[in-house]
Amino acid sequence: MPCNIVLIGFMGSGKTTVGKILAASLGWPFLDTDTMIEEDAGLSIKAIFARYGEQYFRELEQAAVARAAASRRVVIATGGGAVLSGVNVQRLREGNKVVWLQVGLETALQRAGVTGDRPLLQGRRQEEVAELIKHREPYYAFADVYVETDGKNAAAVAGEIKEALKLWLANLK
Numbered sequence: 306m307p308c309n310i311v312l313i314g315f316m317g318s319g320k321t322t323v324g325k326i327l328a329a330s331l332g333w334p335f336l337d338t339d340t341m342i343e344e345d346a347g348l349s350i351k352a353i354f355a356r357y358g359e360q361y362f363r364e365l366e367q368a369a370v371a372r373a374a375a376s377r378r379v380v381i382a383t384g385g386g387a388v389l390s391g392v393n394v395q396r397l398r399e400g401n402k403v404v405w406l407q408v409g410l411e412t413a414l415q416r417a418g419v420t421g422d423r424p425l426l427q428g429r430r431q432e433e434v435a436e437l438i439k440h441r442e443p444y445y446a447f448a449d450v451y452v453e454t455d456g457k458n459a460a461a462v463a464g465e466i467k468e469a470l471k472l473w474l475a476n477l478k
């Protein structure tokens with residue numbers, strides 16, 4: 306069994322930040338599929354979208370998810386759209402615990418909207434981002450654990466995940 310912890314959720318839910326904290330507190334390695342893609346391509350996510358488009362990014366993402374999911378006992382932060390692919394979902398679920406970091410529109414925009422490094426948020430009106438969140442929600446719902454992140458700091462979110470997975474972690478062989 307791979308026994309990884311996989312974080313899914315919308316942009317700005319805190320997958321990258323919480324994942325690092327959680328991994329450090331468990332003493333496990335941390336993988337972020339976006340970072341893997343950037344290292345492989347030698348380009349930022351923003352540059353990949355600008356030069357080659359979203360479809361090509363999704364191909365790189367599928368390869369990164371496959372590689373990350375083949376690890377054992379790591380914390381994996383996915384990109385917010387990774388779960389749109391059924392192939393990715395299958396790989397992320399198998400033998401792992403999947404945690405959905407939930408975030409509301411305002412918090413997502415505050416955390417992720419201003420940095421300019423998320424192409425799918427650039428130039429979008431608030432109502433369009435709200436639509437995107439609504440469209441994505443059913444894709445996150447397969448998670449084993451849901452954690453609401455609005456109004457909580459990243460360390461508190463990591464602590465909640467550890468608590469929710471306490472039994473599973475204690476029984477890892």
Ligand SMILES: Nc1ncnc2c1ncn2[C@@H]1O[C@H](COP(=O)(O)OP(=O)(O)O)[C@@H](O)[C@H]1O
Pocket residue numbers: 314315316317318319320321322323382416417454457458459460462
């Ligand atoms: N629970 C939290 N509370 C406050 N700020 C957060 C929290 N989680 C993440 N952040 C901040 O929000 C921004 C986006 O977080 P990030 O981890 O990159 O989200 P994601 O990977 O889900 O898109 C970062 O600046 C991060 O420091």
Ligand SMILES: O=C(O)C1=C[C@@H](OP(=O)(O)O)[C@@H](O)[C@H](O)C1
Pocket residue numbers: 314315316317320321339350383384385386387417422423424425
């Ligand atoms: O939701 C998405 O489709 C995306 C989310 C981003 O990652 P974060 O969720 O870590 O911001 C990154 O993979 C890319 O910009 C596309």
Ligand SMILES: [Mg+2]
Pocket residue numbers: 320321322339382383384
């Ligand atoms: Mg991230």
